[in-house]
Amino acid sequence: MHTDNNWTSTPVTAGLLRGALDVEHTEQGVLPHRLPAWARAQNTDGQLAMAESQPSGVRLAFRTRATALELDTRPTKRVYTGVPPRPDGVYELVVDGRPAGRASVAGGNTLTIDMTAGTAEHRPGPAGTLRFDGLSGELKDIEIWLPHNETTELLALRTDAPVEPAPDRGRKVWLHHGSSISHGSDAAGPTTTWPALAASLGGVDLVNLGLAGSALLDPFTARTMRDTAADLISVKIGINVVNADLMRLRAFGPAVHGFLDTVREGHPTTPLLVVSPILCPIHEDTPGPSAPDFSGISTGQLRFRATGDPAERAAGKLTLNVIREELARIVAQRAAEDPHLHHLDGRELYGETDFAELPLPDGLHPDAAAHRRIGERFAKLAFADGGAFADRNGGA
Template sequence: MTWITTPLTADLLRGALDVERTAHGLLPHRLPAWARAQCADPQLALVESQPSGVRLALRTRATAVELDTRPTKRVYVGAPPRPDGLYELLVDGRPTGRGSVSGGDTLTIDMTTGTAEHESGPPGTVRFTGLPETDKTVEIWLPHNETTELIALRTDAPVEPAPDPGRPVWLHHGSSISHGSDAAGPTTIWPALAARLGGAELINLGLGGSALLDPFTARTMRDTPADLISVKIGINLVNADVMRLRAFTPAVHGFLDTIREGHPTTPLLVVSPILCPIHEDTPGPSAPDLSSLSKGQLRFQAMGDPAERASGKLTLGVIRDELNRIVTQRSADDPNLHHLDGRELYGERDHADLPLPDNLHPDAAAHRRIGERFAELVFTKGAFAASAEAST
């Protein structure tokens, strides 16, 4: 077999808002450089560099593809080892293969002290073979939870950037649940599944731990071309205990105002939190349960006091009520603004059937359920239905 090496360039990628040229290749980012410069939080730097929803999109007759990458793998002290990130191959939209890359850098995180140690490692290769020898669109979805530096792309036939598929672009922002925590792979995080079922092209700004109504995120969304927009607001504000109700209400208005500066009539959906029993009526912050860590498990607990709601501390119940009120108020002058109660995606019956393994995050089966529900409630019947129909 004769390999053809194709230079890695930004026009081969979808779902990234910025691409950094490194000493060895390309590093996709989901926030632009100017936004990253406005926040020094290591958590944000980590999650925005994890390529959730980012994929290589190629047009080729190749039957074999190799991709060299340098991943950054996370290790949590005292917790079970995390599986290697998955690369998933789609041929003309159909799942065709999956693989992982060994090696790479390692980030060791001690959740009891809040410290992290970075160790460099060698790149590795993921390989896909046996593809049909026809003209086709090949997508390689990068691991949603593993920072991935792209080093080299090799194929046994020439490649070019895949043409624009002509589907509506859906821009979504949310927390680690939207980012894809505990999903089975990058194409089955709930936003990716909902996008496929709804016939949309996803740009995923699900930022684990970092859906905090940051103004730079709103400005990023304002400046990003999109046909459909959604924002899922709530759980991280409770997790981090960053504001009270007095600050929350104007912050939501400001976030929506900024998005509307760039997208005045685009369908815009505000989604409140899915069910999370530990924070329904108990404020944050959230913290790891150290007793579970000692048993090799990772579970979270609510550290607030329900009585603190009287002083304006946020719970998921408080946030849902206020988001509903805000959207009702604004929609009188904004007919393209919509609201969805997150418990319609995952509520009490779902929790009884598919409980949150760590008390915060849905598992792979729940991601699938949430994605299918979103596609039905939003793309088929709700806020995005007219746009989805117009694109077919």
């Protein structure tokens, strides 16, 4: 920790943050959230509580002539019983839009999760300090992207020159909701989750509501999207509904309609793209729930398996193919009266050929290379001429 009196200490406030929808004030700092307090109050699921507090897409953004900076944080590390330790979360420095450094913070709180018993234990731990130096003394725009998969309490920002909030660049805001894949599971870092990469390629500012294990058509998530300013909106629906075995076909269709209706209450003419699931062979024709497969743990590999019976589709159990058909039907029906509603088959982002080349390491989640491919594909399909977001002009 730097103690030079010539350094400037700047309080971390909502004005320095991008991509967070709420900021909780703690005893020592602030904790960014991706769901507002009223939505969190309606949730009783520990998985969602953990996911929304992990700051995927959240970054500090400011302008300064500083040549060095320090950020004190208290991360929360996840420890899974019987599973090899996870690497520390990655912070990425971006200067004037270009990558300029990566670092991690050790220590912090620990959340020990036993997937077999369904329990979680939280233990407090010490704060740590992140440092970037060797920067130019020119006036520049700096972003520090927080770890996409590690809850991060922000305690103090210190620089060797004053800072001011980053100016509004006038870019369109893209609001996206999806599962752990959109959250960034197994991406190399916070700027290369597929939504962050696609946003960079598309020249838009990202608000990422990718919520690991929690893209479950929750009404409070729809209302959050309704109330969030955005010029472009997408929702990626399907895999969590299947691997949680949350609902049957009878409930799924009306729930999708209700979710879209709610979003449209706040954004009646905004380009709205509905994306179906990417290829996931274990659930293409086999219902959930998913369950962890510990058979490869001795070699450090956790995988997932589908535990449903394909015959149960006749009783309305959901598979990815069933969901893709239903989403295509719903969007086609609604698009007759909603010309700003669009559909994208997720297999155009990652399909059979991609799986053959870049298989899902654990059976559910793309690796870092596949994240990059999905992000590049989404940018081409959504932002290029003819795509749902081609003109990047949004409504209210």
